[in-house]
Amino acid sequence: MRKPLVVANWKCNPTTLDEAGRLFNSVKKGIRNIKNVQVVICPPFVYLTGIKHQRASIKLGAQDCFWEEKGAYTGEISPIMLKNMGCEYVIIGHSERRMISAETDNVINKKLKAAMKAKLKPILCIGETKKERKERTTFKVLKKQLESALKGILNPKSLTLNSLIVAYEPVWAIGTENPCLPTEAQKVLSFLKKNLKNTPIIYGGSVNSANAPRYIKEANFDGLLPGGASLIPKEFISLVKNVSQS
Ligand code: PGA
Numbered sequence: 001m002r003k004p005l006v007v008a009n010w011k012c013n014p015t016t017l018d019e020a021g022r023l024f025n026s027v028k029k030g031i032r033n034i035k036n037v038q039v040v041i042c043p044p045f046v047y048l049t050g051i052k053h054q055r056a057s058i059k060l061g062a063q064d065c066f067w068e069e070k071g072a073y074t075g076e077i078s079p080i081m082l083k084n085m086g087c088e089y090v091i092i093g094h095s096e097r098r099m100i101s102a103e104t105d106n107v108i109n110k111k112l113k114a115a116m117k118a119k120l121k122p123i124l125c126i127g128e129t130k131k132e133r134k135e136r137t138t139f140k141v142l143k144k145q146l147e148s149a150l151k152g153i154l155n156p157k158s159l160t161l162n163s164l165i166v167a168y169e170p171v172w173a174i175g176t177e178n179p180c181l182p183t184e185a186q187k188v189l190s191f192l193k194k195n196l197k198n199t200p201i202i203y204g205g206s207v208n209s210a211n212a213p214r215y216i217k218e219a220n221f222d223g224l225l226p227g228g229a230s231l232i233p234k235e236f237i238s239l240v241k242n243v244s245q246s
Contacts, residue, residue, distance in 0.1 A: 004216050004243050005165065005202055005223030007040040007061060007123060008230030009091060020047040021054070023233060028056055030237030034244045038223075040089050041230075045077050052086045061089030061123070064097060067110035069118075079111075079118035090115050091225075093149060094125045095171045105148035112149055116163060123165045123225070124149055125204070130172035139191050142168075146195060166201045167225045168192065173205030175228060180205055186219035209238035213246035 008027075014020055020043055031039060035057075042061040043051060052060060066076035082090060092115060093108040108124075115122040126145040128138040146166070168188055173180045180188075185203050192201050203215045204225030215221045224243070230236045 002200070002222070003036055003038045004221075004246075005038050005040065005200065006212075006240055006243060007089065007091070007167075007202065007204075007223065007225045008042060008236060009063060009094070009204070009225055009227045010041070010043045010230060011063070011096070011227055012044060013231055017047055017050045020044075021051060023231065024051045024054060024058075026233035027236055028054065028058060030233060031058075031240045032056070034240055037240050037244045039240060042089070042091055048082075048087065049085060055086075059088045060086055061091060062087050062120075063091045063094065065090050065092070065111055065115055065120070067107070067114040069114075079115045079120050083118045083120055088121055089123055089165075090120045091123045091125060091167075093145075095127055095169060095174060099171075105145065108149050109151050112164075113153065116153070121163070121165060123167050123202070125167045125169050125225075127169040127171050127174075127205070133170065133172060138170075138188065142188065142192065143195070146192075164196075164199050165223075166192065166196060166199055167204050168201060168221075169204040169225065175206065177206050179207065179211055182211070182214040182219040185215060185221070189219060189221060207239070209235050209242055212239045213242045216243055217246040 040059045040061045042063050062082045065079045069078050069080050092111045097103045112122050126142050128141045132141045170180045200222035202223035202225050203221045207224045207226040208229045
């Protein structure tokens with residue numbers, strides 16, 4: 001069995017490199033003896049270089065990337081830049097980018113292809129809104145998000161751990177302390193597995209140290225994508241420990 005993946009999404013936090021370094025070091029120290037969980041930390045771009053030399057067994061990821069390699073694209077960061085500075089993973093299509101930064105399915109598809117071309121492991125986020133869940137269109141929405149993100153990418157069923165990770169992140173569960181119950185999330189997982197046989201599927205949305213093991217043990221997810229919990233060293237260390245013992 002492969003190791004569960006725990007991907008820390010720091011989002012737009014913290015506000016100084018010193019704080020980022022302290023957070024990273026506390027986590028590194030706290031999980032140093034845990035070998036059966038793969039931890040990935042996704043800090044804001046500007047802290048990637050600052051913490052890359054301290055990383056030990058922790059892998060680095062970015063929270064987004066652009067779809068071109070280089071050129072006249074003011075403010076953008078390309079996948080190859082991330083790869084060249086030590087990143088292995090990149091989050092693509094997070095619901096905050098879809099909603100706040102107006103990222104479309106087409107943009108997500110371009111970013112995914114570019115990340116794969118640069119040999120980064122993309123973590124593609126998909127998830128339904130509260131309204132969509134109420135209207136019972138969750139599966140339809142997820143299918144559409146998947147299909148458009150993977151458009152032009154050869155047979156998604158043949159994708160493996162090395163090429164793609166999918167994160168099921170119900171939008172209504174993000175940052176709310178109201179996670180999708182593992183039993184409910186598992187129904188979605190079974191649906192996704194039909195379309196993505198070999199692709200690891202992780203869960204995100206109000207994951208904490210207490211509920212984390214249930215998504216792995218009871219619901220059979222391949223990992224987790226905590227946001228808020230990844231900013232509190234004690235909480236994040238317990239989360240990783242609990243996953244390692246699950
Ligand atoms: P949360 O965020 O754990 O704070 O709900 C998860 C995410 O947005 O990836």
